[in-house]
Amino acid sequence: MLLGAGAGFGQSFEVATVKLHDPQSPVTLANGYSPGRLTATGSLRDLMRLAYGVQDTQIAGGAGWTGSERFEIEGRAGSAAGFEQMRSMLQLLLADRFRLATHREARELGIRSGRGEGRTEAAGSGR
Numbered sequence: 001m002l003l004g005a006g007a008g009f010g011q012s013f014e015v016a017t018v019k020l021h022d023p024q025s026p027v028t029l030a031n032g033y034s035p036g037r038l039t040a041t042g043s044l045r046d047l048m049r050l051a052y053g054v055q056d057t058q059i060a061g062g063a064g065w066t067g068s069e070r071f072e073i074e075g076r077a078g079s080a081a082g083f084e085q086m087r088s089m090l091q092l093l094l095a096d097r098f099r100l101a102t103h104r105e106a107r108e109l110g111i112r113s114g115r116g117e118g119r120t121e122a123a124g125s126g127r
Contacts, residue, residue: 014076041073042070
């Protein structure tokens, strides 16, 4: 998997559960956060976007199921952790439970102007 964000604080959830989402239930991405508690439902790609704060286009690779299988995650920190700490904990949880490995990489993306003219720009260049 390729992501455009770095790793976080290195703290893990005190208690966490990861289970398959019931296919009979509606398929929605539902995230909830309160200090020290995180709940999220979605595909692994959805959960990666939440954990790393990236867009789907910034994730490359992975098996087909990473975008189709849905999971429910609940995590509780030992203290009232902030949102960025919870994201870091989610990154560690995904690495542990899914054996997720990430790295940063610069890529060239094709971009079209409003007039249909094509140009190439480095990903993350801010233009």
